[in-house]
Amino acid sequence: MSEAAPESLGSEKAHLLEVDSLVKEFGLRRGLAERIARKEVAPHRAVDDVSFTLNRSEILGIAGGSGSGKTTLARCLIRLIEPDGGAVRVDGVDIRAHKGAELRELRRRMQMVFQDPYASLNPRMTIGAALHEAGKVHDRPGAENEQAFVSRLLGLVQLTDRIASRKPRELSGGQRQRVSIARALAVDPELIIADEAVSALDVSVQAQLLNLFLDLREELGVAILFISHQLAVIAEVADRIAVMQYGRIVETGPTHTVFAHPEHEYTQALLAAHPHPDPRMRIAAS
Amino acid sequence: MSSLLEIEALRIEFPGEEGPLVAVKGVDLALDEGEVVGLVGESGSGKSLTCRAVMRMVPEPGSISAGTVRFDGQDVMAMGRGQLRDFRAHSVGMIYQNPFGSLNPVLRVGAQIAETLRVNRGRSSKAAKAEAIALLDRVGIEDPERRYRAYPHELSGGMCQRVMIAISTASSPRLMLADEPTTALDVTTQAQILELLGTMRAEEGMAMLLVSHDFGVIAQACDRVAVMYGGHIVETGPVETIYHEPEHPYTRALLNSVPELDSAGNVKRRAALAGHPPELSEVIPGCVFAPRCEHVQPGCDQVPMKLMPVGPDHHSACPVRPFAGTGARTTGRGGAAADAERIEA
Numbered sequence: 001m002s003e004a005a006p007e008s009l010g011s012e013k014a015h016l017l018e019v020d021s022l023v024k025e026f027g028l029r030r031g032l033a034e035r036i037a038r039k040e041v042a043p044h045r046a047v048d049d050v051s052f053t054l055n056r057s058e059i060l061g062i063a064g065g066s067g068s069g070k071t072t073l074a075r076c077l078i079r080l081i082e083p084d085g086g087a088v089r090v091d092g093v094d095i096r097a098h099k100g101a102e103l104r105e106l107r108r109r110m111q112m113v114f115q116d117p118y119a120s121l122n123p124r125m126t127i128g129a130a131l132h133e134a135g136k137v138h139d140r141p142g143a144e145n146e147q148a149f150v151s152r153l154l155g156l157v158q159l160t161d162r163i164a165s166r167k168p169r170e171l172s173g174g175q176r177q178r179v180s181i182a183r184a185l186a187v188d189p190e191l192i193i194a195d196e197a198v199s200a201l202d203v204s205v206q207a208q209l210l211n212l213f214l215d216l217r218e219e220l221g222v223a224i225l226f227i228s229h230q231l232a233v234i235a236e237v238a239d240r241i242a243v244m245q246y247g248r249i250v251e252t253g254p255t256h257t258v259f260a261h262p263e264h265e266y267t268q269a270l271l272a273a274h275p276h277p278d279p280r281m282r283i284a285a286s
Numbered sequence: 287m288s289s290l291l292e293i294e295a296l297r298i299e300f301p302g303e304e305g306p307l308v309a310v311k312g313v314d315l316a317l318d319e320g321e322v323v324g325l326v327g328e329s330g331s332g333k334s335l336t337c338r339a340v341m342r343m344v345p346e347p348g349s350i351s352a353g354t355v356r357f358d359g360q361d362v363m364a365m366g367r368g369q370l371r372d373f374r375a376h377s378v379g380m381i382y383q384n385p386f387g388s389l390n391p392v393l394r395v396g397a398q399i400a401e402t403l404r405v406n407r408g409r410s411s412k413a414a415k416a417e418a419i420a421l422l423d424r425v426g427i428e429d430p431e432r433r434y435r436a437y438p439h440e441l442s443g444g445m446c447q448r449v450m451i452a453i454s455t456a457s458s459p460r461l462m463l464a465d466e467p468t469t470a471l472d473v474t475t476q477a478q479i480l481e482l483l484g485t486m487r488a489e490e491g492m493a494m495l496l497v498s499h500d501f502g503v504i505a506q507a508c509d510r511v512a513v514m515y516g517g518h519i520v521e522t523g524p525v526e527t528i529y530h531e532p533e534h535p536y537t538r539a540l541l542n543s544v545p546e547l548d549s550a551g552n553v554k555r556r557a558a559l560a561g562h563p564p565e566l567s568e569v570i571p572g573c574v575f576a577p578r579c580e581h582v583q584p585g586c587d588q589v590p591m592k593l594m595p596v597g598p599d600h601h602s603a604c605p606v607r608p609f610a611g612t613g614a615r616t617t618g619r620g621g622a623a624a625d626a627e628r629i630e631a
């Protein structure tokens with residue numbers, strides 16, 4: 001595993017996010033065969049000694065197949081899942097060493113956007129109320145004026161103010177995902193963890209959302225951890241990429257370097273399997 | 287010149303509070319023997335429904351309200367129960383996006399393949415088992431004797447999809463309907479399944495209707511492609527022509543939205559299509575794409591959605607033809623050469 005430090009867009013300051021030898025294990029229930037054979041089953045390491053850093057305003061793509069540990073990693077970063085070892089530091093502060101109000105403040109700085117916006121929005125709340133609530137809970141400046149607060153957020157994600165009075169089910173998939181992003185932005189995060197945030201969307205809407213992520217990075221300076229199983233989607237937005245397999249980061253570096261000269265065989269396999277939209281680039285049948 | 291499958295003026299409706307909601311609005315599509323045709327489009331475009339209509343399996347409460355489906359000259363719409371059952375059992379196979387959902391979770395996969403062979407092909411139990419194991423082997427499942435006894439939950443998604451392919455090809459159908467067969471799978475598994483379908487097609491001469499939202503998948507497998515939008519086919523032609531010289535503004539916009547590996551290290555915004563695909567309840571007069579089209583002209587709300595020839599075996603429903611004579615689509619950035627290098631490397 002080679003970290004491409006010289007090429008990252010770093011200042012001399014501490015990294016926004018530093019992940020150091022993070023480990024998460026899940027105990028496996030023994031199957032019938034193993035129980036009969038009285039076999040011990042080693043715990044499954046979903047995240048296995050993962051280290052990386054992320055700078056301010058940087059977009060880091062995390063790629064990998066299903067079961068590679070991408071999502072578990074994301075959840076460990078904000079302690080939605082408790083890691084078993086290692087450290088996650090935000091501006092040098094270890095989030096595993098804190099609890100209560102301090103943890104809440106750390107979590108405010110890292111917001112998550114999930115794949116299914118329908119599941120992450122309260123169906124009974126209007127969009128305006130949902131956005132305002134997030135701001136109120138974290139006491140954000142400006143949250144005392146609900147209308148202005150909501151309007152600014154909707155503007156950031158390029159939605160009109162009319163959306164504020166709607167319920168989630170009245171919106172299209174793309175609009176709902178914009179609302180999820182707006183809700184993440186409501187608490188002024190420094191890092192957005194986007195876990196397959198565009199995977200369920202149609203390609204035309206997906207392209208809009210990818211542009212939105214790029215706009216937000218530019219306008220707000222927010223860093224984005226962009227998790228996707230689609231390498232091409234990562235190619236569209238990420239400055240750097242980390243490829244995961246079996247819970248480990250097997251390769252990392254600037255996106256163009258990794259894509260042009262993949263070193264690890266898993267990265268090579270992923271790239272070779274990419275279905276190119278140009279029929280002349282068919283994967284040769286082996 | 288009769289085709290293996292001919293769909294004409296297909297119309298599929300769902301009951302709505304204020305009159306029927308029309309999901310498929312007059313689709314014409316033909317497949318020749320051994321041909322692989324892709325149906326590509328975004329959600330709600332009607333591509334899956336069109337595919338299901340071939341077997342008259344439109345989900346309730348939807349129904350085929352008009353149009354004909356002919357398979358090898360036979361009118362599928364006019365078939366009685368027994369005939370339809372025979373047709374579904376012997377002539378067509380179908381695989382879906384979610385292979386777990388298509389397999390019975392409490393039966394061993396081998397038993398499910400053997401059942402198909404017993405019921406559809408009249409095999410004895412013993413012969414069915416031997417043949418099922420041979421089928422598992424053919425779809426690339428290692429150690430088929432052991433996998434024969436596995437339950438679906440013991441297999442990966444890719445393996446379940448292979449089992450589904452084994453079941454649906456058990457009776458050597460002449461047509462395979464594949465509805466997003468690789469969407470739920472990892473990219474490496476996807477490549478394997480596409481390769482397997484390609485092999486089956488080469489060996490069996492089986493025609494295939496492949497439904498996908500992913501033009502990459504379509505490009506990998508298809509000879510011809512039909513692009514659907516808002517319940518209509520807006521463009522159809524050979525897959526190379528559609529990719530390199532799309533005529534319909536929607537096809538162009540769709541292709542320009544497809545994320546590409548070439549973008550790596552050259553992060554810039556794509557000219558994304560504004561808005562979103564039409565909802566079922568939206569009734570758009572004239573061209574269904576007009577509200578999102580950047581080449582829209584005054585008469586566009588009155589033109590009929592009708593495919594017109596624009597080149598050899600190439601049809602488009604756009605009478606404006608804003609790209610006629612402009613030649614190949616410029617494919618964003620990077621260029622194909624760099625990518626070709628990578629694939630060969």
